[in-house]
Amino acid sequence: MTPLQTPAQSRLAAPHPAGPSVTEHRRAIGDILDGTDDRLLVITGPCSAHEETAMVEYAHGLAEAAARFADDLLVVVRVYTEKPRTRLGWPGMLLDPGMDGGHDVPGGIARVRAMLSSVAETGLPIAAEFVDPMLTPFTSDLIAWGGIGARTVESPVHRRMASALPMPIGVKNRTDGAVAPAIDAIAAARARQPVVTLDDAGRPVCLDSPGNRHAHLVLRGGETGPNYEGDVIADAAEALAALGAPSRVVVDCSHGNSGKDHRRQPQVASAVAARVADGGRDVAGVMLESFLHEGSQSIGGALRHGVSVTDSCLSLGRTTEVIEELADAARCRLGRTATAGSARS
Ligand SMILES: O=C[C@H](O)[C@H](O)COP(=O)(O)O
Numbered sequence: 222m223t224p225l226q227t228p229a230q231s232r233l234a235a236p237h238p239a240g241p242s243v244t245e246h247r248r249a250i251g252d253i254l255d256g257t258d259d260r261l262l263v264i265t266g267p268c269s270a271h272e273e274t275a276m277v278e279y280a281h282g283l284a285e286a287a288a289r290f291a292d293d294l295l296v297v298v299r300v301y302t303e304k305p306r307t308r309l310g311w312p313g314m315l316l317d318p319g320m321d322g323g324h325d326v327p328g329g330i331a332r333v334r335a336m337l338s339s340v341a342e343t344g345l346p347i348a349a350e351f352v353d354p355m356l357t358p359f360t361s362d363l364i365a366w367g368g369i370g371a372r373t374v375e376s377p378v379h380r381r382m383a384s385a386l387p388m389p390i391g392v393k394n395r396t397d398g399a400v401a402p403a404i405d406a407i408a409a410a411r412a413r414q415p416v417v418t419l420d421d422a423g424r425p426v427c428l429d430s431p432g433n434r435h436a437h438l439v440l441r442g443g444e445t446g447p448n449y450e451g452d453v454i455a456d457a458a459e460a461l462a463a464l465g466a467p468s469r470v471v472v473d474c475s476h477g478n479s480g481k482d483h484r485r486q487p488q489v490a491s492a493v494a495a496r497v498a499d500g501g502r503d504v505a506g507v508m509l510e511s512f513l514h515e516g517s518q519s520i521g522g523a524l525r526h527g528v529s530v531t532d533s534c535l536s537l538g539r540t541t542e543v544i545e546e547l548a549d550a551a552r553c554r555l556g557r558t559a560t561a562g563s564a565r566s
């Protein structure tokens with residue numbers, strides 16, 4: 222048995238740096254989901270963050286593009302340190318920072334917090350998927366956007382956890398493509414729930430969670446194919462509006478929507494950009510899997526700098542081009558909305 226620090230102790234070692242607060246970032250993302258801010262959300266970064274220097278270098282490069290397009294886009298950097306595996310595989314830096322099966326979780330928490338702090342120095346909001354509810358209290362204070370993935374969307378524990386988390390939570394459709402379970406999860410996450418978790422001192426506690434009003438849908442495609450085209454978005458928006466939930470969706474350009482081929486992500490982003498440029502207000506944003514260099518590599522042996530060790534990614538250069546296209550589309554939509562007399566204040 223390996224004892225862990227408390228969440229409060231781990232926070233002292235790597236606090237949030239000065240700069241825009243996580244609360245401000247969460248509010249800005251919530252405004253986009255509510256439609257009071259008509260910019261597009263762009264959540265981009267590696268499938269998994271396995272190495273600090275590459276992750277921080279990526280975030281600095283991305284921050285330049287984010288600043289350039291800040292009037293049209295809110296760019297959020299993915300720093301995913303927990304990986305839900307289909308069967309087995311590297312579980313991410315939090316659980317196995319040495320990538321050697323050593324499972325040094327105390328080391329993982331320390332390294333992840335230090336990395337998140339360094340990334341936060343860029344001023345970018347940070348996105349992460351929450352896989353293990355016991356680990357959430359060790360990182361959630363640094364996270365502006367949280368994800369519930371395609372493999373945990375039906376888990377009651379994750380739905381309750383989402384209800385208590387203090388940031389907008391994106392809920393993915395199931396790996397087989399089914400969207401209804403994600404809509405069920407959003408309804409559950411919006412509700413008042415009893416949530417068992419750890420407090421700052423590491424004691425087990427039960428929270429009376431008020432519900433997460435910014436739980437929203439992320440369409441990631443699935444075994445049945447992509448789900449960013451046709452009526453899927455409009456149908457989902459209608460079902461979400463009936464719940465009173467944010468009816469604007471995020472489209473994940475990777476995973477089932479790209480057939481896990483990173484070279485197809487720009488096509489998906491272009492289709493979404495066309496919908497947005499046409500005035501489509503049912504899209505809140507997109508997600509991209511992107512790292513310094515394109516493709517992926519296997520764990521074991523010498524690793525190439527800035528190349529994904531899980532799903533294949535777009536390069537940062539190609540991602541910047543995609544971001545520029547999305548900014549043009551968002552600008553078009555902003556113009557149309559302004560013409561219609563309901564531009565954001
Ligand atoms: O996004 C990452 C992967 O798709 C997810 O963690 C599942 O990976 P696996 O099917 O390689 O286990």
Ligand SMILES: C=C(OP(=O)(O)O)C(=O)O
Pocket residue numbers: 268301305350369370371372393441476
């Ligand atoms: C695991 C991920 O996605 P999904 O749950 O859609 O497979 C991810 O975005 O890293």
